[in-house]
Amino acid sequence: MKSKYDVLVIGGGPAGALAAKTAVEKGLSACIVEKRPAIGAPVRCAEGIGKEALQEFIEPDTRWISAEMTGATIVAPDGFVMQLSSQMAGSKVGYVLDRKFFDRELVWKAAEAGADVAVKSRAAAPIIENGVVRGAKVDFCGKVTNVRAEVVIAADGVESKFSKWCGIDTTVPVREIMSSVQYVMTGIEIDQHSTVFYLGNEVAPEGYLWVFPKGKNTANVGIGISGKKSGAGHRAKDYLDAFVKKTFPHGRTIEYIPGGVSVCRPLECTVADGLIITGDAARVVDPLTGGGIYNAMYTGKLAAETAADCIGRGDVSKKALMAYDKTWRASKMGKAIERNYHIKEYLIKQPDTKLNEIIHSVSKINMTEFTTLNLVKEIIRVNPKLVLELGALAASLR
Amino acid sequence: MLKVHRDICGYCGCCVSVCPEGALELIDAYLSVEENCTSCGVCAKVCPLGALEVVHEKQV
Ligand SMILES: Cc1cc2nc3c(=O)[nH]c(=O)nc-3n(C[C@H](O)[C@H](O)[C@H](O)COP(=O)(O)OP(=O)(O)OC[C@H]3O[C@@H](n4cnc5c(N)ncnc54)[C@H](O)[C@@H]3O)c2cc1C
Ligand code: SF4
Ligand code: SF4
Numbered sequence: 488m489k490s491k492y493d494v495l496v497i498g499g500g501p502a503g504a505l506a507a508k509t510a511v512e513k514g515l516s517a518c519i520v521e522k523r524p525a526i527g528a529p530v531r532c533a534e535g536i537g538k539e540a541l542q543e544f545i546e547p548d549t550r551w552i553s554a555e556m557t558g559a560t561i562v563a564p565d566g567f568v569m570q571l572s573s574q575m576a577g578s579k580v581g582y583v584l585d586r587k588f589f590d591r592e593l594v595w596k597a598a599e600a601g602a603d604v605a606v607k608s609r610a611a612a613p614i615i616e617n618g619v620v621r622g623a624k625v626d627f628c629g630k631v632t633n634v635r636a637e638v639v640i641a642a643d644g645v646e647s648k649f650s651k652w653c654g655i656d657t658t659v660p661v662r663e664i665m666s667s668v669q670y671v672m673t674g675i676e677i678d679q680h681s682t683v684f685y686l687g688n689e690v691a692p693e694g695y696l697w698v699f700p701k702g703k704n705t706a707n708v709g710i711g712i713s714g715k716k717s718g719a720g721h722r723a724k725d726y727l728d729a730f731v732k733k734t735f736p737h738g739r740t741i742e743y744i745p746g747g748v749s750v751c752r753p754l755e756c757t758v759a760d761g762l763i764i765t766g767d768a769a770r771v772v773d774p775l776t777g778g779g780i781y782n783a784m785y786t787g788k789l790a791a792e793t794a795a796d797c798i799g800r801g802d803v804s805k806k807a808l809m810a811y812d813k814t815w816r817a818s819k820m821g822k823a824i825e826r827n828y829h830i831k832e833y834l835i836k837q838p839d840t841k842l843n844e845i846i847h848s849v850s851k852i853n854m855t856e857f858t859t860l861n862l863v864k865e866i867i868r869v870n871p872k873l874v875l876e877l878g879a880l881a882a883s884l885r
Numbered sequence: 886m887l888k889v890h891r892d893i894c895g896y897c898g899c900c901v902s903v904c905p906e907g908a909l910e911l912i913d914a915y916l917s918v919e920e921n922c923t924s925c926g927v928c929a930k931v932c933p934l935g936a937l938e939v940v941h942e943k944q945v
Contacts, residue, residue, distance in 0.1 A: 523913050531897060609912060646898025646911045659902040666899055666933045714903060714931035723933035745933045747899025 488605045488625070488634065492516045494794050495622055495636035496602075497610045497649050499526045501780050502766025503642035504593035505544065505787035507602040510640075513795035517602045518634065519594065520625050522609035527590030531645075531746040532780070533669060533699050533707045534584040535682060540781040541582060544788070545596075551588035553701040556581050557680045563846040564687030564839035583682075583699045583707070584780075593784075613639070613652050613762075619803075620653055620761035638794040638803050640763050642787055645747050647768035653759055659770065662715035663751035665694055665777055668723040669709025671742035675735040677706050685730070686842055692716035693835040696730055708735065711748055711777055713835065750774040752828055757815070758808040763790040771815070775827035775834075785820050830863060886940050887918050887928070893936035900928035900937060 494510040496503045499521030510517035534553065541547060557580050561569045598604050610623040614633060622635035641649040651657050677683075677700050685696040693713035700706045710727045717723065724745075731738065749770045757764045757771075765771075766783030773782065793811035797803050815821050834842070849862065887908075894916055901909045901916075908922035929937035 607913070644898065646901040648901070648907065648910055651907045657902075658905050658907075661903055661927055661931060664899060664903050664931050666931045668933045717931050717933070719935060722935050724935070743895065745895035745897040745899065747897060747902050747931070747933075749902060 488518055488520075488603055488608070488627075488632065489516075490633060491622075491635045492518045492603070493637050493798055494518075494640060494791065495520070495634055495638075496640045496642055497623065498642040498644055498647075498766075498768070499523075499594050499604065499606070500590060500642060500644055500766060500783060501593055502644075502768070502783035502787035502790075503640070504590070504597050505784045506640045506642055506765060506791045507604075508593070508597035508600050509788045509791035510794060511597070511601040513791065515791075515795055515798065517597075517791075519597065519602060519604045520608040520610055520623070520634070521594075521604070521606050524607045526594045526606065527587040530586045530742070530744060532586050533697055533709050534586050534589075534701075534780075535581060535697075535699050535778065536584060536780050537581040543781075544784045545593070547582065548592070551585050551592050552582045553585045554583045554679060556583065556682055556700070558678075558682075560678070560681050560683045561846060562683065562685045563843050564689065565843045567843065567847060567850075569846055569850040570681075583701055585701070610643070610649055613649060615653065618760060620759060623649070636761075637798045638761055638763060638808070640765060640787070640790045640794065641768050642765045642783070642790075643768045645749060645767045647764075650754075650759075650762070650764050650768060653762055655754065655756075655759060655764070657754060657768070657770070659747075659749045659751050662693075662713055663749060663774075664714040665711030665748040665750055666714050666717045666723045667694075667709060667711040667746040667748055668727050669707050669742075669744040669746070670727065670731065670740040671701065671705070671744070672708045672731070672735055672738040672740055673705040675704055675706060675708075675738040677704065679703050686846070687839050689839070690730065691726060696727070708738075709744070748772055748777045748779070750777060750828075750831060753816075753821075753824060757786075757812045758805055760805045760808075761803050763794060763808055763811055765790045771820070771824060773824060773827050775831045782820055782824075785818070786815055789815055826860070826863075886942065887922050887924055888938045888940045889916050889918060890936045890938065891916075893934050894932075895934055895936070897933070900932050903927050903931050 493515035494517040611626040614622040683698040694711040696710040765786040772779035
């Protein structure tokens with residue numbers, strides 16, 4: 488690790504890896520500092536991603552793909568099962584990754600391209616001069632080094648502190664954190680090519696429970712519930728344990744994973760003088776699905792492209808870096824976040840009876856391609872009255 | 886006072902994201918609590934494992 492780079496990246500997850508790789512490909516010097524001793528471990532993810540989404544950034548490789556999905560299943564609160572066949576799921580089918588290897592591969596690619604990487608190295612404070620972020624104090628085994636940079640890219644995940652230290656409010660509202668637990672289970676009866684989602688206030692209040700196959704008889708079995716619904720005796724772990732006892736009584740848990748996923752709106756502004764915020768740290772997770780791998784890679788790459796532009800022009804002010812903020816908000820990802828935020832806000836308010844009604848009616852539709860957008864359009868078509876209830880959502884679809 | 890049950894904590898960072906004071910930090914596998922913690926209990930509510938507890942002075 489040197490004492491000065493064009494770009495300093497805080498965090499070695501998908502956002503940080505793509506940021507560093509893109510920066511060096513643009514001819515900049517870059518370094519990733521990662522506080523954990525190993526990239527990708529422990530895993531904090533159900534590891535699902537769409538095929539097309541993944542391919543935008545990297546060629547699929549069996550070394551870090553656990554399983555290929557050809558369909559999805561939704562289980563309504565009343566137990567009604569809606570199957571989305573492979574034709575319906577269309578291009579939206581995906582993979583369940585092995586993120587220990589996936590995250591490592593992404594960082595390898597960044598290093599191969601020429602980025603420096605420092606593990607067990609924590610950004611402990613920002614270096615701020617005249618209100619401009621100029622780098623970070625990096626702590627490696629108790630030794631603190633000043634690392635200066637033209638632009639700092641914060642990619643420090645859900646537990647992000649860096650932007651907060653720079654004066655930006657990143658607090659996630661209690662009702663909008665998905666308090667989550669996942670077990671990697673083996674020895675269980677599953678359809679190894681279909682993801683399963685369980686909905687309902689008894690199963691997963693204001694969230695959902697998932698079974699994402701990782702191969703024959705093995706799956707990520709997890710749950711996320713709203714922080715608002717969490718408390719002593721009724722935490723995510725309590726709900727998951729009840730489900731597992733009932734559904735997979737003979738399964739063995741080979742990994743135990745707690746976690747948090749933000750399903751709030753993204754940060755009001757994702758740049759400051761000398762600073763760009765990406766991925767989970769920017770709160771750009773899809774509020775409906777809780778998916779954030781793609782969004783992290785997308786914003787990480789865009790952040791580095793913007794940094795390269797701005798450094799080239801000698802202006803790394805907030806005003807110049809705003810190009811990043813504007814671009815992602817106007818992108819397909821930004822629009823999907825906004826739309827899915829409304830869908831989520833609508834769905835979490837529905838009692839189980841209403842959720843049953845919606846799932847029953849949607850199951851009768853002959854959808855050519857299953858996407859959340861088509862889903863909502865169909866829901867509205869079947870329940871025209873819903874347009875009134877959905878208000879802002881309906882408006883965002885026009 | 887906020888007590889971290891380190892035997893239960895799975896160092897996931899869920900609590901860190903909701904703390905309004907920025908009083909928590911996850912240092913790899915160690916959750917640190919800084920002095921500006923107001924014992925509001927928000928973090929204890931959302932912890933998926935129940936590893937956090939607000940302990941009132943009398944009980945200490
Ligand atoms: C239970 C669960 C299930 C999920 N399931 C899915 C899913 O199926 N599909 C999907 O797309 N998404 C899923 N997500 C979300 C997904 O995991 C995240 O959106 C994604 O990892 C975000 O990438 P990132 O690079 O922004 O952050 P992260 O992957 O969290 O990486 C941030 C990195 O920064 C490091 N760091 C933090 N602070 C510092 C510091 N001060 N100094 C140095 N390093 C630091 C951390 O150690 C970490 O390695 C899930 C999340 C959870 C918790
Ligand atoms: S939310 Fe709970 S398990 Fe996760 S880091 Fe905080 S105290 Fe530990
Ligand atoms: S009790 Fe409140 S102030 Fe203290 S660490 Fe938890 S959330 Fe932060």
